[in-house]
Amino acid sequence: MLGITHLRHIGMITPNFDEQAAFYEKVWGLDRVPAPEENTVYFRGAGPEHHILSLHKGEQRGLHHISFGMVDKNAVDRAAGILQSKGVRIIDQPGYLDEAGAGYGLRFVDPENRVIELSAWVEVQTSIWNKKNVDPVKLNHVVMNTRDLDMIVKFYTDILGFKVTDWSEHQMSFLRCNRKHHSIAFNQEGHASVNHIAYEVDSVDELMRGISNVRKAGLSELWGPGRHGPGDNIFCYFQDPGGFVMEYTCYLETIEDEAEWRARVWKRVPHLMDQWGIAGPPKPEARKAMGGEPDLGWVDASTSESIMSEK
Numbered sequence: 518m519l520g521i522t523h524l525r526h527i528g529m530i531t532p533n534f535d536e537q538a539a540f541y542e543k544v545w546g547l548d549r550v551p552a553p554e555e556n557t558v559y560f561r562g563a564g565p566e567h568h569i570l571s572l573h574k575g576e577q578r579g580l581h582h583i584s585f586g587m588v589d590k591n592a593v594d595r596a597a598g599i600l601q602s603k604g605v606r607i608i609d610q611p612g613y614l615d616e617a618g619a620g621y622g623l624r625f626v627d628p629e630n631r632v633i634e635l636s637a638w639v640e641v642q643t644s645i646w647n648k649k650n651v652d653p654v655k656l657n658h659v660v661m662n663t664r665d666l667d668m669i670v671k672f673y674t675d676i677l678g679f680k681v682t683d684w685s686e687h688q689m690s691f692l693r694c695n696r697k698h699h700s701i702a703f704n705q706e707g708h709a710s711v712n713h714i715a716y717e718v719d720s721v722d723e724l725m726r727g728i729s730n731v732r733k734a735g736l737s738e739l740w741g742p743g744r745h746g747p748g749d750n751i752f753c754y755f756q757d758p759g760g761f762v763m764e765y766t767c768y769l770e771t772i773e774d775e776a777e778w779r780a781r782v783w784k785r786v787p788h789l790m791d792q793w794g795i796a797g798p799p800k801p802e803a804r805k806a807m808g809g810e811p812d813l814g815w816v817d818a819s820t821s822e823s824i825m826s827e828k
Contacts, residue, residue, distance in 0.1 A: 518678030519596045521585045524656050524700040525636065527714055528571040528581030529761060530815065534558075537759040538572055544734045545716070545763070546651040546727065552617040559617045562716070563652040565641040567618030569716070570656075578759055579812040580711050582624065582632035583659060583701070585694065589637050590621045596635050597623050603676050608632065608816055614639075628672050629663060629709040630814030651727040657717035657750075657766050658699050662706035662809060666690060669703050682772065683747045684782045691747055698748040698770040710809030713754060713762035720767060721751050727765045731755050740803040743796030746789035747781075752796075754803065762807050 531537050538558045541547045547560035547570060556574035561567065573581045587593050590611075597611045600623075609624035614636060622636030646652065663669045670690045673679045679692040682699055691699035704712050718724050728738055739762060741753030750769040756762050772778050783789050790798045799807070 519599060519635070519676075520587055520592045521635065521678060521694040522588060523586045523695055524658065525566060525584040525586045525634075525639070526569045526571065527583050527656060527659055528573055529711070529714075529759070530573045530575035530577070530579045530581050531759040531761075532574070532576055532578060533759040534572060534574040537757055540734070540758050541570065541572075544730055545757075546649050546653050546730070548647050550617060554617075557617075561642055562655050563646045564655040565643075566655055567640045567642055569653075570714075571617075572759075575815070578761065578810065579815065580631055580661075581815065582634050584622075584634040584636055585700075586639070587622075587635050587637045593622055593635055593637050600625055600676070605676065626814065626816055628668060630816060631661065631709070632814065632816060633677075651718060651723050651730060651765075653716040653718055653765070655717050657697075657715040657764075657769055658701060659714050660689075660702045660704055660712035660807075662708065662710045662712045662807075663703045664707065664709055666703055666705040673701070673703075681780045682778070683780055685747055686782065686785050688785060689747075693772065696772045696775065698750075698772065704807075706808055708809075708811035709814075710812040711761060712807045712809065713764050715752075715764040715766045717769070718765055718767050724751060724753060724765045724767055728753055739806060740799045741791075741796045742793075743791030744793050746792060747783050749792075754799075754807075756806050760806070761809075762803075 550559040552559050558572050559568040560570040562569045593611050607625045611623045614620050614622050618639045620636045620639030624634045682693045683691045689704045691702045694700050739754040744751050750766045752766050754764045787798050
């Protein structure tokens with residue numbers, strides 16, 4: 518197993534760069550991290566992670582990369598050997614990273630051309646957090662749409678070492694890399710794309726204040742508030758100015774006994790999508806937003822070179 522410890526950050530490509538960056542700083546509650554890049558902006562949460570979101574200016578919105586943490590340099594080097602032995606395409610061999618926060622890591626592409634980063638020794642935040650009425654702490658989880666649910670779950674479990682925590686019938690699979698219910702999940706769709714990105718807040722009070730902040734900015738909630746069945750977490754979903762769906766969440770289930778845990782299969786019925794019965798199942802416009810646009814990935818499938826002007 519690779520030894521992935523946690524979800525670190527996500528990078529998104531957006532043509533709506535300035536408006537989206539302003540939204541995350543002024544409305545969503547993140548702090549901008551100083552960085553020299555002209556067409557990239559980084560945001561931290563209230564936790565120690567150097568950044569939890571990066572926005573990359575591009576012509577079409579999509580995923581730039583997902584980053585997972587590892588213990589140290591040796592773990593990254595060992596992961597590279599395992600990935601290569603399994604025929605996984607590494608696009609950046611192990612080395613010192615040139616992105617904000619630095620660290621040591623590698624990047625590879627999964628079977629649907631998503632760029633995945635594994636990193637260690639990334640700088641932690643020691644500067645004072647700009648306290649607000651909503652302070653997202655970290656990324657709680659990300660959900661990706663997939664063309665082939667069984668194939669992608671097999672890759673992430675057999676090769677990357679994730680464990681299946683739960684299924685939502687045969688529509689979604691929730692995968693964990695630590696004791697939290699899931700760090701990444703996959704939803705069956707007609708194409709690969711970003712489904713949504715979940716930011717963790719400390720309490721339901723913060724989540725409700727977040728709803729108020731977004732409403733005051735002229736946006737309405739897309740789905741929620743409510744409480745999921747799988748994961749037992751409280752949720753509320755929104756759509757940002759770039760078209761991506763994001764979520765405030767708290768109280769995600771923790772797996773107390775890993776040895777005894779067996780993946781459950783949840784029925785896709787309204788009272789399990791929202792245990793409170795307030796939000797109910799997502800409406801058609803929410804499902805459409807979470808379906809996203811087909812994302813072929815920014816790495817040319819035939820070479821090891823980026824098809825973007827900047828990396």
